[in-house]
Amino acid sequence: MDAQFWDMKWQKNQIGFHLSAVNPLLVKYFPVLELKEGARIFVPLCGKTLDIHWLLQRGMKVVGVELSQIAVEQLFSELGITPQISQVASNMLCFKAENLNIFVGDIFALSRALLGCVQAIYDRAALVALPPAMRITYAEHLIDISGKVEQLLVTLGYDQSCIAGPPFSVTQQDIQRYYGADYAIMCLDNTSVAGGLKGGVPATESVWLLKPE
Numbered sequence: 695m696d697a698q699f700w701d702m703k704w705q706k707n708q709i710g711f712h713l714s715a716v717n718p719l720l721v722k723y724f725p726v727l728e729l730k731e732g733a734r735i736f737v738p739l740c741g742k743t744l745d746i747h748w749l750l751q752r753g754m755k756v757v758g759v760e761l762s763q764i765a766v767e768q769l770f771s772e773l774g775i776t777p778q779i780s781q782v783a784s785n786m787l788c789f790k791a792e793n794l795n796i797f798v799g800d801i802f803a804l805s806r807a808l809l810g811c812v813q814a815i816y817d818r819a820a821l822v823a824l825p826p827a828m829r830i831t832y833a834e835h836l837i838d839i840s841g842k843v844e845q846l847l848v849t850l851g852y853d854q855s856c857i858a859g860p861p862f863s864v865t866q867q868d869i870q871r872y873y874g875a876d877y878a879i880m881c882l883d884n885t886s887v888a889g890g891l892k893g894g895v896p897a898t899e900s901v902w903l904l905k906p907e
């Protein structure tokens with residue numbers, strides 16, 4: 695899954711991962727993060743998720759990173775906000791508005807200095823969008839640039855032999871391997887995906903709270 699793969703998805707509007715409503719799991723479990731109004735939350739691989747609208751309405755400051763400029767332009771357009779756009783690194787733009795910074799580029803090119811201070815991470819369809827070989831690097835990079843803040847993580851579990859990802863199946867053992875050395879990992883929810891994944895493959899959506907240790 696390289697940049698070209700995701701660019702094509704956005705160009706062809708093949709964005710089945712994009713929910714047409716705020717993720718109910720975010721609404722249900724956001725309070726466990728115990729964030730104060732004005733806290734800054736990082737949404738990696740953010741697409742144009744409506745969850746960002748909801749977080750802003752909750753008084754959060756949101757910072758995201760997304761490869762596709764199409765996605766980010768649509769995000770701001772749907773928010774009804776005109777961003778200020780600046781080139782913040784040779785391979786990174788920043789779309790900026792009040793309480794909202796979205797970096798357009800590869801998360802692996804996002805530094806701690808660019809990201810700035812964040813109090814929490816909300817990962818929905820980010821870890822599971824990455825193939826197994828990239829996930830350890832992603833988890834280490836996320837910890838490195840965020841300073842190991844708490845995470846609300848949403849994953850999918852299913853029989854990977856039935857369909858190819860993304861989204862990829864991520865097990866509890868995987869999460870333990872990626873994050874177990876740095877976080878206490880609590881499973882908050884396991885819910886069957888209604889209708890299954892891509893043509894009905896039974897799948898479970900899980901919510902995890904990762905608390906820094």
Ligand SMILES: C[S@@+](CC[C@H](N)C(=O)[O-])C[C@H]1O[C@@H](n2cnc3c(N)ncnc32)[C@H](O)[C@@H]1O
Pocket residue numbers: 700701711712713738739740741742743759760761762765799800801802818819820823860
């Ligand atoms: C499965 S989608 C999820 C989007 C969003 N989190 C949501 O819930 O709708 C994954 C997104 O990550 C973006 N992406 C993939 N690899 C990336 C990378 N290395 N850096 C930044 N964004 C990336 C893709 O363009 C895509 O929009």
